[in-house]
Amino acid sequence: MSTATLDLSGTRPTPLRRLVLVELRKSYDTRAGFWLLFTIALLITLIELVTLIAVNAQDALMDFTAFTGSVFFVCLVLAPLLGIMLVTTEWSQRSAMVTFALEPERLKVLAAKLVTAVLLGLATVVLMFAVATVCTAICEVLQPELTQWAVEWQFLLVGAPLTLTVTMLFGFALACLFLNTPASIVSFLLIWLTSLPVLGVIAGLIPAFEDAVPWLAVQINVLELSDGFPGSASEWGQLLVTLLVWIVVPLGLGAWRILRAEVK
Amino acid sequence: MIAVERLTKSYGGFTAVDDVSFVCHPGRVTGFLGPNGAGKTTTMRVMVGLTPATSGEVTIGGLRYRDIPNPGRHVGVLLDASAQHDGRSGREILALGAQTMGLPAARVDEMLELVGLSREESRRRLRNYSLGMKQRLGIAHALLGDPSVLILDEPANGLDPAGIRWMRGLLKGYAARGGTVLLSSHLLNEVELIADEMILIGHGRIVAQGDKKTLLAGAQGAATALVTSLDNAALATALAQRGLLVEPMGEGLRVNAPTDEVGRAALAAGVVLTDLRSGGVGLEDLFLELTSATQRDARGAVPPPMPHGAHLPPVAPMPPVDHPSPPSHPHGGHR
Numbered sequence: 291m292s293t294a295t296l297d298l299s300g301t302r303p304t305p306l307r308r309l310v311l312v313e314l315r316k317s318y319d320t321r322a323g324f325w326l327l328f329t330i331a332l333l334i335t336l337i338e339l340v341t342l343i344a345v346n347a348q349d350a351l352m353d354f355t356a357f358t359g360s361v362f363f364v365c366l367v368l369a370p371l372l373g374i375m376l377v378t379t380e381w382s383q384r385s386a387m388v389t390f391a392l393e394p395e396r397l398k399v400l401a402a403k404l405v406t407a408v409l410l411g412l413a414t415v416v417l418m419f420a421v422a423t424v425c426t427a428i429c430e431v432l433q434p435e436l437t438q439w440a441v442e443w444q445f446l447l448v449g450a451p452l453t454l455t456v457t458m459l460f461g462f463a464l465a466c467l468f469l470n471t472p473a474s475i476v477s478f479l480l481i482w483l484t485s486l487p488v489l490g491v492i493a494g495l496i497p498a499f500e501d502a503v504p505w506l507a508v509q510i511n512v513l514e515l516s517d518g519f520p521g522s523a524s525e526w527g528q529l530l531v532t533l534l535v536w537i538v539v540p541l542g543l544g545a546w547r548i549l550r551a552e553v554k
Numbered sequence: 555m556i557a558v559e560r561l562t563k564s565y566g567g568f569t570a571v572d573d574v575s576f577v578c579h580p581g582r583v584t585g586f587l588g589p590n591g592a593g594k595t596t597t598m599r600v601m602v603g604l605t606p607a608t609s610g611e612v613t614i615g616g617l618r619y620r621d622i623p624n625p626g627r628h629v630g631v632l633l634d635a636s637a638q639h640d641g642r643s644g645r646e647i648l649a650l651g652a653q654t655m656g657l658p659a660a661r662v663d664e665m666l667e668l669v670g671l672s673r674e675e676s677r678r679r680l681r682n683y684s685l686g687m688k689q690r691l692g693i694a695h696a697l698l699g700d701p702s703v704l705i706l707d708e709p710a711n712g713l714d715p716a717g718i719r720w721m722r723g724l725l726k727g728y729a730a731r732g733g734t735v736l737l738s739s740h741l742l743n744e745v746e747l748i749a750d751e752m753i754l755i756g757h758g759r760i761v762a763q764g765d766k767k768t769l770l771a772g773a774q775g776a777a778t779a780l781v782t783s784l785d786n787a788a789l790a791t792a793l794a795q796r797g798l799l800v801e802p803m804g805e806g807l808r809v810n811a812p813t814d815e816v817g818r819a820a821l822a823a824g825v826v827l828t829d830l831r832s833g834g835v836g837l838e839d840l841f842l843e844l845t846s847a848t849q850r851d852a853r854g855a856v857p858p859p860m861p862h863g864a865h866l867p868p869v870a871p872m873p874p875v876d877h878p879s880p881p882s883h884p885h886g887g888h889r
Contacts, residue, residue, distance in 0.1 A: 296615030296702065301624040304654065312654050319650075320641035384637040387604060388695070391631045392654045394603045394620040553604045 304393055309402035310409070317376060317410060326375065330368045330414060335421050337361040342425045352429050353440040357422035362450060362516070367482065369414045369454055370461025373407030374474045377465035386553045396549055404462060411458035415451050449516040456512050456533070457482070463537045466544025469551075481536065482509055505531040555579050555734050556601065556703060561610035563596050570596045572758035573610070578736045578751075580702070583729045585749030586738035587841065593758040594738040595633070598707050602631050614703055626655040630696030630704045635688040635711075640681035644671060644691045647680065648698060655699045665694040670720070685712030693721065704728065706737040710744045722748045742841045754841060762840075769840065778833030779813045782806030784826045792823035808833060 318324050338357050345352045380386040393399050430437040442449075460482070465474040486507050493500040504510075511532040520526045556578040563571040571593040578584040586594050599605040601612045603619040614622065614629055622628050638647050648662040666676050669690040680688065689712050696704060704725070710718045725748060729735050739745045745752060746766065753763040762769055782805050783789045790800045790807055796819055799810040806829065809816050813832050820827050 296617060296622065296628045298623060298628075301627045303623040304656070308654065308656060312650055315650065315653065316639075319646050320639055322641055379639065383639040383641075384634070385639045387633060387637040388651070390604060391602050391633070392626045392651065394622075394625060550606070552599075552606070 303395075304398075306398060306402055306405070309393060309399060310405045313376060313402050313406035314409065317372065317406065320379075323375065323379075326371065327410075330365075330372070331417055333364060333368065334361055334414065334418050337364060338418075338421045338425050342428060345429060346432050349433065349436060351436050351438075352426070352433075353438040354422055354426045355440060355442045355445065357425050358418055358445075358450070361418055365414050365418055366454060366457045367479065369411045370458050370478060371475060372410045373403075373458045373462040374465040374478065375471065376403045376407055377462065378469060378471040378474055381469045382471055384554065390553050397545065400466070400545060400548060404459075407458050407462050408455055411454045412451055415454050418450070419446060444518050445516060448518055453512060453516040456515060456537070459537050459541070460508070460512070463541035463544060466548060467540040469544075469547070485509060504528050506535060508532050508536045555615060556584075556705070556736055557613045558597065558601070559611050559613075561597060561600060561612060562608045563593075563600060563605065564608050569758050571600070574755070574758070574760055575610075576753050576760060576763055578734050580734045581729055581732050582750040583725055583735040583737065583748050585745030585752045586736060586755065587740070587742060587745050587752055588738075588755035589740055592740075592755045594740075594755060595707055597755075598633060598705055598736070598738060601705055602629065602633070604633070624655060624699075626651065626701070627699040628701050628703060630699065630701035630706075632692040632696040632704075632706045632709055634707065635685070635692035638680055638688075638691075641679055643677050643679055644683065644687070645676040647691065648676075648694060651695050651698050657698060661698060665698055668697065668724075669694040686714055686717055689713055690717070693724075702732070703734045704736065706735070708739055709737055710739060710741070718744065742838050777810075777812045779809045779811055779816045780806060780829070780831050780833045781809060781813075781816050781820070781827060782829040783820060784828060788823055789820055789825045792819045792825065 316323070318327055338361055341357055341360070344350075380389055389399055390396055426437065426439060461474070461478045464478050464481075465471075468474045468477065486509055489499075489503045489506055493503050505528050511529045514520065514525070514529070520529055558574055558576050561571055561574045562569065574593070574597060576584075586597070588594050596605060600607045601614070601619060602625075611618070619625060619629065642650075645662060645666065648665055649659060652659060652661050666673075671687065671690055671694070675683075675687065680691075683691065689709065693706070693709060696706060706725075710721060713721060725735050725737065729750070737745070737748070749766075751763070751765050752769060754761045754769075780803065781789065786802075786807055790802075793800045793807070793809055793811070793816065796815075798815070798819075801808050813830055816830060817827070820830075
């Protein structure tokens with residue numbers, strides 16, 4: 291190793307797959323990360339268990355999809371926190387210095403984090419349906435004549451994973467833009483939960499704005515995805531404009547910021 | 555090897571690194587020395603691509619850092635031992651590094667052993683580490699990928715004396731096997747003992763570079779002698795008449811002149827010397843002098859910074875009598 295040049299024969303660029311595995315590991319190897327994952331899993335399970343108990347206490351009709359009804363909206367809000375933390379903790383804990391020293395291709399690190407975020411999001415969907423399966427099975431044992439499976443395959447295989455992935459990307463994009471945990475979480479929740487009423491108020495004040503609301507109402511456009519892809523051209527247009535404004539633009543600005551940032 | 559070419563980094567109107575060029579050779583330890591805020595850390599951050607340069611370039615083994623595939627396997631970096639998630643254990647931090655670089659997990663244990671972190675310590679979370687332990691962990695992280703180049707910012711910071719000696723041995727051995735080592739420090743003593751070559755930086759510019767001998771040879775004007783005689787008062791008068799700066803120190807005197815000149819003065823004055831030795835120009839005097847333009851507590855006249863790459867002028871200005879420099883190292887004081 292005494293030569294003036296580096297012997298590169300033994301090394302190849304770090305594959306993305308390895309970076310994804312590292313990012314997955316980072317998501318649970320700290321106490322904060324572990325408990326966040328644990329809490330989300332626990333909440334999903336508990337909400338479905340409460341539904342199970344309530345249904346059986348009231349002798350109500352029940353089917354598989356009803357178990358995932360309310361818990362799905364909770365997932366849509368909680369899962370993106372995982373994606374946000376993947377990005378922002380690198381900055382708050384300053385570990386980005388080491389991460390980027392080991393992989394100077396910052397966009398590759400960002401891509402690995404994005405893949406990891408999507409995988410974690412899909413894992414929450416899988417957990418949600420797994421718990422629903424168990425709950426429906428229990429229901430069927432306890433009150434067979436009141437229980438139906440009636441699985442909505444469209445929601446199970448397309449709607450739910452797609453919607454959750456989009457909200458995950460939304461949170462991820464805001465995290466890249468702000469690089470700060472509280473700012474990202476607060477803005478994510480505010481925009482997701484209150485953008486529609488706020489847009490409504492603006493439209494009330496400025497009537498000309500009213501036509502723009504359907505193109506910007508992120509929650510409505512994204513939630514429609516849970517029934518599958520849009521049917522009409524105008525719905526497609528509204529969805530794409532929403533995604534452009536709330537995901538592509540912040541993600542692009544965030545990536546630009548991360549690329550140029552002096553990592554301290 | 556590391557080659558820094560005409561590197562400049564400015565923040566708005568402030569120039570943190572100003573047209574800096576130097577080379578670190580394989581098989582040698584290069585010490586990067588300067589007071590706080592001189593631009594050492596910024597230079598090192600540019601080297602590994604964490605800070606974009608305003609102009610100029612750094613190459614490592616002929617490549618820009620970002621063009622090195624899996625750079626952790628070639629360049630070991632320690633910039634800030636605290637810049638890790640404080641909720642991870644030391645072992646986990648190394649394991650993440652090893653996994654990123656595609657190294658076997660056994661490498662983690664090897665490195666923990668090398669830097670002297672016990673099994674039990676390695677399981678503690680970083681927030682419970684002392685500065686010295688963080689520093690050892692940081693050195694372990696830098697060495698994980700068995701790199702041929704090491705870039706260490708203030709690696710001795712927080713280490714106890716035994717730790718500093720251990721690190722010295724480690725880095726010397728590393729360089730002896732052909733590795734390139736660049737380490738920075740604001741403490742001269744640290745660098746002086748370990749570096750084969752030194753680069754002095756102040757105010758973002760290189761004020762001097764070379765091995766210890768070259769630096770000292772260039773600093774004749776700053777030579778001092780420590781002398782004790784049977785009649786210190788008479789000797790002091792004789793020396794002062796020759797226009798030399800004299801100040802009492804301990805049992806004897808400290809004179810801003812080489813020993814032969816003090817000997818001649820004593821001979822002429824007929825004073826019996828009981829002890830005469832070189833006060834060692836101190837590299838410390840030299841260091842303070844060269845960087846005093848940026849020393850926050852500098853006093854008295856200061857020389858302007860040299861243009862980049864320039865060696866010392868033949869005669870460096872003498873420090874004023876009330877120069878706050880501590881006693882320099884007695885000759886041969888360290889082994």
